[in-house]
Amino acid sequence: xxxxxxxxxxxxxxxxxxxxxxxxxxxxxxxxxxxxxxxxxxxxxxxxxxxxxxxxxxxxxxxxxxxxxxxxxxxxxxxxxxxxxxxxxxxxxxxxxxxxxxxxxxxxxxxxxxx
Amino acid sequence: xxxxxxxxxxxxxxxxxxxxxxxxxxxxxxxxxxxxxxxxxxxxxxxxxxxxxxxxxxxxxxxxxxxxxxxxxxxxxxxxxxxxxxxxxxxxxxxxxxxxxxxxxxxxxx
Numbered sequence: 001x002x003x004x005x006x007x008x009x010x011x012x013x014x015x016x017x018x019x020x021x022x023x024x025x026x027x028x029x030x031x032x033x034x035x036x037x038x039x040x041x042x043x044x045x046x047x048x049x050x051x052x053x054x055x056x057x058x059x060x061x062x063x064x065x066x067x068x069x070x071x072x073x074x075x076x077x078x079x080x081x082x083x084x085x086x087x088x089x090x091x092x093x094x095x096x097x098x099x100x101x102x103x104x105x106x107x108x109x110x111x112x113x114x115x
Numbered sequence: 116x117x118x119x120x121x122x123x124x125x126x127x128x129x130x131x132x133x134x135x136x137x138x139x140x141x142x143x144x145x146x147x148x149x150x151x152x153x154x155x156x157x158x159x160x161x162x163x164x165x166x167x168x169x170x171x172x173x174x175x176x177x178x179x180x181x182x183x184x185x186x187x188x189x190x191x192x193x194x195x196x197x198x199x200x201x202x203x204x205x206x207x208x209x210x211x212x213x214x215x216x217x218x219x220x221x222x223x224x225x
Contacts (some may be wrong), residue, residue: 042200042217042218043159043213045213045214049214091159093158095160102160104213105225106158108157108158109157
């Protein structure tokens with residue numbers, strides 16, 4: 001079974017530029033999550049989708065971050081404009097139905113460096 | 116904020132059992148204890164979870180105290196590949212949300 005795919009793996013941009021990350025979840029997984037992991041910290045949930053609807057985006061900085069999952073499969077996360085403090089690893093995860101005991105499967109992440 | 120408390124780091128010799136403690140003194144009756152680990156440069160990986168009873172799978176064992184205020188993850192025969200950050204997380208029934216703390220950085224030494 002193929003895992004969660006993310007691209008690119010690494011990205012370096014200058015502040016005030018925009019950037020987009022892509023995630024393809026495990027086939028058949030209805031729930032998709034984006035996390036931000038700053039160096040030395042645990043991952044922090046940014047947004048959770050159930051199919052193509054948003055379940056939780058309370059931690060998403062909506063003035064600069066946006067995410068979509070138009071067809072309920074793959075998803076993109078965008079930052080516009082980027083700030084220095086956005087330097088982090090952006091992790092995508094998926095689960096079958098988002099139920100209580102559903103395991104979340106994580107991708108390898110995209111490491112973003114903002115200069 | 117994460118509601119669990121874990122030691123920041125631990126060491127264990129290869130081949131020995133690694134016992135990772137976690138305090139969750141404010142856990143409520145409908146909250147599960149989940150364990151994930153994160154190997155360097157990879158995304159977190161699910162290990163095991165439990166509610167009240169002890170659990171075992173092919174990766175590890177989870178021992179939960181009777182009062183549910185703490186638990187221990189046991190890796191029975193640690194290998195170098197078990198070097199990772201281990202996260203203990205309370206998950207509310209129906210919440211689906213993982214709130215990661217700082218975790219325990221486990222180093223397995225040869």
